[in-house]
Amino acid sequence: MASSNKSVLFVCLGNICRSPIAEAVFRKLATERGVVDQWVIDSAAVSDWNVGRFADARAQSCLRKHDIETAHKARQVTNDDFASFEHILCMDESNLRDLNRRASKAKNCRSKVDLLGSYDPHKQLIIEDPYYGGDEDFETVYQQCVRCCKAFLEKNS
Template sequence: MAAPFRLLFVCLGNICRSPAAEGVMRALVETKGFADRVLIRSAGTQGWHAGKLPDQRMRTAAQNRGYDLSSRARQVTEADLREYDLVLVMDRQNLKDVRAYDRDSQFDSKIRLFCEFCTDHQESEVPDPYYGGEQGFELVLDLLEDGCRGVLEHIRSALA
């Protein structure tokens, strides 16, 4: 069997957006029968929350939609850029921070903004819901559900 497609989602602290993306994507690939062909992880550009579960507000919002967010926060590493086939960042600052690990620009083509894969929403970034209210977490999940469908199509074509 071929090696799985390796997908990494990245946000700032790895406690809201990227673990939610990991949970939404994991549920989608399981539903579509790709669970054994896609390895999904998440990380943050900062390590403040390393080892912690996702933010309780994000877990509650995700759980209400049937998603399990049980991964533990970790900080992105330079090795991640070599090991993953696609690194999806949530906003332009994440993009800048992750590209800083890629000093020779050899991984430039695999580091992309998540919202490039959205088809139903016009946002160019997934906004950080940390300092806002419940609506922010719901918007994040709306964007993630939209974009993850596009990501799966991208992966399907890469695996074909």
């Protein structure tokens, strides 16, 4: 990774719903602003349950509805992520606890670990897992990610 690049890793439990939506939304926003080349953007999971799988079909459908495509395959957070990503943004308190525990054991940790929702102008701190919900729950996640990613990008541009 070039040292001049900024970097962000979006994290949720399985890396098939919330974090791939956040990654795709952020990539689109950065592209629209003409700054995507200045960023390293990725997403990952705290668990290893879905490693290698594409995003949930409902997440992909939601993104397509908003003219966004993703080919991301789920991966688990690695110790190297804490050394290479400037920002690690997660979706809920459970993700945050898991990441902070991992960060405390990672060598050369430089990541600022935080909730993506901490950037929400509507002050909705938690981005709930839509996995057991319906299309409207994926849309809610999408809208939260748009608000949070816009605010995060503005603060870090």
